[in-house]
Amino acid sequence: MHTVSIIVLESNEQVLQQLTEAFSEKEGFNVLYAGDDGDEGIAMILKYKPDLVFAGMFLKGTDGCGVIQTVRKTWPNAKIIATGMANDTLIERAMSEGAAYYLIKPFSMQNAMERVSELMKDKEPSTGKDYAGIKRKPTTVDEKISEIFISIGIPPHIKGYGYLREGIKLTIEKPYVISSVTKSLYPHIAAKFQTTPSKVERAIRHAIEVAWNRGRIEAINAIFGTRIYLGTEKPTNSEFIALVADKLILENMI
Numbered sequence: 001m002h003t004v005s006i007i008v009l010e011s012n013e014q015v016l017q018q019l020t021e022a023f024s025e026k027e028g029f030n031v032l033y034a035g036d037d038g039d040e041g042i043a044m045i046l047k048y049k050p051d052l053v054f055a056g057m058f059l060k061g062t063d064g065c066g067v068i069q070t071v072r073k074t075w076p077n078a079k080i081i082a083t084g085m086a087n088d089t090l091i092e093r094a095m096s097e098g099a100a101y102y103l104i105k106p107f108s109m110q111n112a113m114e115r116v117s118e119l120m121k122d123k124e125p126s127t128g129k130d131y132a133g134i135k136r137k138p139t140t141v142d143e144k145i146s147e148i149f150i151s152i153g154i155p156p157h158i159k160g161y162g163y164l165r166e167g168i169k170l171t172i173e174k175p176y177v178i179s180s181v182t183k184s185l186y187p188h189i190a191a192k193f194q195t196t197p198s199k200v201e202r203a204i205r206h207a208i209e210v211a212w213n214r215g216r217i218e219a220i221n222a223i224f225g226t227r228i229y230l231g232t233e234k235p236t237n238s239e240f241i242a243l244v245a246d247k248l249i250l251e252n253m254i
Contacts (some may be wrong), residue, residue: 003029004054005050006029006030006050007048007054008023008035008053009034009037009053010034010054010059010083011036011056011057011060012056013036019034022109023091023116026113032048032050036056036060038061038064040042040061045067049075049078052078053078054069054081055081056082057083057094065084066081068098069097074172076185079119081100081102081115081119082094083101083102083103083105084103086105087204100119101115103115118143118147118150141169151223152211154210158206158210159203160203160208160210164192164208168248170185171245172248175245178238178242181237181241185241186200205237208234208235223247
């Protein structure tokens with residue numbers, strides 16, 4: 001089984017210790033370095049070339065966003081999970097610099113483990129085990145949707161992420177709702193998340209725009225198995241939901 005090498009950079013001493021201990025104690029992980037200094041962290045990243053980097057936003061020396069930016073330019077193979085407070089400006093900056101996830105503090109170690117498992121499973125040979133060294137359950141619809149969202153660049157911190165997930169799952173269960181997004185789909189999602197249908201529509205549109213603005217058109221076309229979109233062309237909300245739902249139905253994910 002491939003061992004996941006990790007570097008943990010975190011200004012909060014308790015979180016730093018918890019992350020270091022959690023991954024050091026799990027089979028399949030190797031914590032190469034843990035500290036609170038961004039400059040030293042960058043040096044360790046360039047030296048060891050880890051699979052995964054935890055980057056706290058407020059580090060000594062170079063801050064978390066600076067670390068993320070440097071890693072993306074010098075060691076783009078590394079997956080990056082940013083950690084920090086629930087601040088929209090920080091979240092947007094970290095994600096735009098190249099973080100795959102933004103964990104909002106406080107977060108549980110179980111949540112951190114789950115995010116790592118999602119990000120790193122593409123590096124794991126087909127052994128039937130995850131990176132915690134335990135047998136994985138069969139891939140779920142939720143996991144598959146997350147995999148698609150990660151691939152095309154829809155970040156998990158934005159509201160549209162959860163709304164899209166719910167919309168896709170509902171469309172898989174009840175395909176007819178896709179022909180009535182305004183009267184059926186949006187109100188269903190809004191009721192679950194205690195918001196309004198108009199806010200659901202705008203948030204989903206924003207999530208799709210974020211993905212397309214990141215320019216991962218080749219990845220998008222690869223996922224759907226055909227050259228569906230070119231350049232800045234992007235699908236409507238209902239088109240995107242239907243595309244993902246159809247893909248999962250065809251893959252027998254239900």
